[in-house]
Amino acid sequence: YLNCRLWLSAAAFALSQLSFPIGATLPLILILLDVYPLRRLSWPLSNARAIFKEKIPFLLISLLSLGTAFSRIIVTHSVGTYPLAACLVMPWHAAAFCLNKTLLPLALRAGYQPPSGIQIGDPLIWVPALAAATGTTLLFLNSRRWPAATAAWAGYLILLLPVSGAIPSGPMAFILEDRYSYLPSLCLSLLAGAAALKLLRRAKPPPIAFVALILILALSASLGALSWRQVQIWHDSNRLWDHSLALGQDDATVHMGKGYALISDGKPDQALPHLERAASLTPERMPPFYAL
Numbered sequence: 001y002l003n004c005r006l007w008l009s010a011a012a013f014a015l016s017q018l019s020f021p022i023g024a025t026l027p028l029i030l031i032l033l034d035v036y037p038l039r040r041l042s043w044p045l046s047n048a049r050a051i052f053k054e055k056i057p058f059l060l061i062s063l064l065s066l067g068t069a070f071s072r073i074i075v076t077h078s079v080g081t082y083p084l085a086a087c088l089v090m091p092w093h094a095a096a097f098c099l100n101k102t103l104l105p106l107a108l109r110a111g112y113q114p115p116s117g118i119q120i121g122d123p124l125i126w127v128p129a130l131a132a133a134t135g136t137t138l139l140f141l142n143s144r145r146w147p148a149a150t151a152a153w154a155g156y157l158i159l160l161l162p163v164s165g166a167i168p169s170g171p172m173a174f175i176l177e178d179r180y181s182y183l184p185s186l187c188l189s190l191l192a193g194a195a196a197l198k199l200l201r202r203a204k205p206p207p208i209a210f211v212a213l214i215l216i217l218a219l220s221a222s223l224g225a226l227s228w229r230q231v232q233i234w235h236d237s238n239r240l241w242d243h244s245l246a247l248g249q250d251d252a253t254v255h256m257g258k259g260y261a262l263i264s265d266g267k268p269d270q271a272l273p274h275l276e277r278a279a280s281l282t283p284e285r286m287p288p289f290y291a292l
Helices: 002-017 021-035 048-054 056-076 084-103 123-141 147-163 185-202 206-233 237-246 252-264 268-281 287-291
Strands: none
Touching (some): 002 056, 021 048, 021 056, 048 056, 084 123, 084 147, 185 206, 206 237, 237 252, 252 268, 268 287
């Protein structure tokens, strides 16, 4: 029975990889769950062999998915466009950036493309990266005291890793998008829900618990309202790219998207300036020239 459930889970995981390989880090998440909250994997690792054996089907699927994705990167982009230092710093910058956009979902747009040629010395890059790395180190040093928070943050970093810029995939490597944080934010949502439940259970006398409940509901309602507003922006392609342009987002991704949207609407004359702008911003990429 257990073997049947294991292989059904592996099959579901394989099907999920046909959609988007961001979930390829599932084997690491499963091991993390074994550490906390299941506590199946702990020192002296007496049962580690059996636990890791369970992960073999998922690991093989993950390696196949990542290998396929990376082979496409090699074909479509010049790997190594950015220095190795950027690929080490940018994941930490991505962690800080996406966390900021999750906690303060303001001025959201389709993508956040850094200027051509990543400058590690730019304070807008290394300061958030240093803060994320320092905070992570301090959290892990206190993992015995805050195991839930440590596990949640570790899960967040693991799920964000494939789209964080750790892989040098050319000019598209360091473009961050709001949707990249959706799956990793599940870890933070679980932590927030557990913290809220613990707060309500400990809140005494009852009036304090009632006030805490009202504050939690107000926060949830505010985030729901912001989500609803964001959904309206993503109603259709033209509305999405118009919103990005209104925020002053002048990069190739936006102009390409707007150009394709206008072509789909049968307005090639209006699409021409956007496609020309995209081609001028990224002359090393072929899609804008194909569209022209």
